[in-house]
Amino acid sequence: MTLQNRVNLAPTFDQGAGRRAILKFMALADSTPRVGNDPKSVVIHLTTGTGMEIEWKDGHRSVYTFAFLRDACPCALCEEERTKSGRKAGEAAKLAPGALPMFKPATKALSAEAVGKYALKFSWNDKHDLGIYSWFYLREVCPCGECAAGEKKK
Secondary structure, X not given: OOHHHHEEEEEEEXXXXXXXXXXXXXXXXXXXXXXXXXXXXXXXXXXXXXXXXXXXXXXXXXXXXHHHHHHOOOOHHHHHHXXXXXXXXXXXXXXXXXXXXXXXXXXXXXXEEEEOOOEEEEXXXXXXXOOEEEHHHHHHOOOOHHHHHHHHHO
């Protein structure tokens, strides 16, 4: 793999003589191992609504339900909400003590699109579409038993 393929761009701000902040990009080496974080194949079951399957280049296979993916949304709004309630990515929100469950339609992805070569973006039936699910993030939150057992050891 060439260095060009292993570089992230990080924004920096430069205030010149005109005192305007200019957004520049500074190359940072990407230290993440690429083989495990790159998918070999991705299948999204939009029509059946069952979820998504990823076969990774290192041979690992991940299966995600749409409910798990929606509850694991990596956007700042959802991340803050999960952090405040003490939930992990993919963990459904718990009802407050004494609260009655409200009807909630099943979670469904209305569309999915690639974000460059590094991520996916979903539009959900609850009108939410802010999360960008990078391959790295999806591998990190893999719900399979093998990955869950590895998370418990940490």
